[in-house]
Amino acid sequence: MMIKSMTGFGRGEYGEDNISFTVDVRTVNHRYSDFSIRMPKTVSGLEEKVREYAASKIGRGKVDIFINYDSFGQDVEIKLDTNxxxxxxxxxxxxxxxxxxxxxxxxxxxxxxxxxIKVEKVEKEEDxxxxxxxxxxxKAFEALSQMKEREGQRLFTDIKDKLRYIKEIVDEIDAKDEGLVYAYMDKLRERILELSKGIPLDESRFMTEVALMADKSSIDEETVRLRSHISEFxxxxxxxxxxxxxxxFIIQEMNREVNTIGSKGTEIDIINNVVNLKTEIEKIREQIQNIE
Structure with missing residues (x-):
């Protein structure tokens, strides 16, 4: 499993030489990358480096970074004004x-x-x-990544289950479609013969036209493309x-094929299948809005 959720939280703490930083990172879903950084003014010169580091770790999502800085008095110097x-x-x-x-x-x-007596602030080296x-x-981003992976695993498992169900429905549609095409040809032939009573027909030409019209009502191409989209997904x-x-993007293409199947399939069983397909696809579409 490789996918990650866009929602997560991570905290990291590190300190040495009486200097300590605590970092909290929160992420939620967002169409693009959006970084918000809050840090003390005393270390604000590092903001761009923090932004670059975060961008190297986060591909998509709204990211809030909160940084706390403690120096434990090591950044001050007491001087006597002798004069x-x-x-x-x-x-x-x-x-x-x-x-x-x-x-x-x-x-x-x-x-x-x-x-x-003067208390002067001693600026630490930025590096x-x-x-x-x-x-x-x-440390904070490692904890964040682990949480996003756990949530991604849950999404992965749930989406896989839904895709299996979708493939089962497509199998049902295929099974019904083969019989429906032949049934459609028979009904169409009977109807044309009924309307053309007393008029001689070219049987060969007649059957060719009936077959062409029946082929246009077939949903085989759509189910093949739908399966291809599922595989790519x-x-x-x-x-x-x-x-x-x-x-x-792929889920939109899947939905497009299902809409075409719905417009061609007039039988109630296929219509019910289409409704179920659209329901499952919409559930998946909502879930992938939270995938990085």
Missing amino acids: LTRSYIDCLNAIKDEFNIKDDINLSLLTRFSDI ELWRILKAALE EKTMDSRGTVGKKLD
Whole structure:
């Protein structure tokens, strides 16, 4: 089984050197590829790389990627502004001398001047951040792929069952069609003879025309093409890659043949078969909307 569902969820976490990323990926069915990425501004420079990575893993579907980034304080540096501190000390000593204040200038007093200590953000190397983030992405997309494969297996099994039922119905139509063609020829011959009483007929020409008209009512070509489409559908499901669009095209062709059979087959048994075929084909068409 190769097909994958477009619906799934995966989470991946990875961290080292006090840097950690958590990635959540959610996918749902969509006609084309549509990527939405939410990540902290501090690492927003990596968004394009995340998008390229996701595009290499997802062939079709709406993809929402949520990225959380923690640095555990490793991306900050505390610096003392020595010049400003010296200015504060000089100013405090001047106050002491001017107003004859005996109190000492201590560390507790100086730390009240918050601007002498500066907390600066240290930017990490983008390549290093990407290496760690990519490891989290790989885990998330691996979990997503496993879930999509499990759902794809369920779809695969169910569609295969429906295709088997469709082939059984086509066999029934074929069996009925062979007898119906001969019955149609006999009825048509009787009707023409009835309408042409007293008029001499060329029996050979007459039978040729009857056979031609009966052949036009045959649905053999349609059932042959329908079987061919079913076979192609099954081969496509067993192939690798993004197959949802091709399956959708084939199911439309199958439906086209069934509509033609319905327009030719006037017998109630065949009409009932056509109704059942259209019902099963519609069920499959709805399911393949969720195949990648």
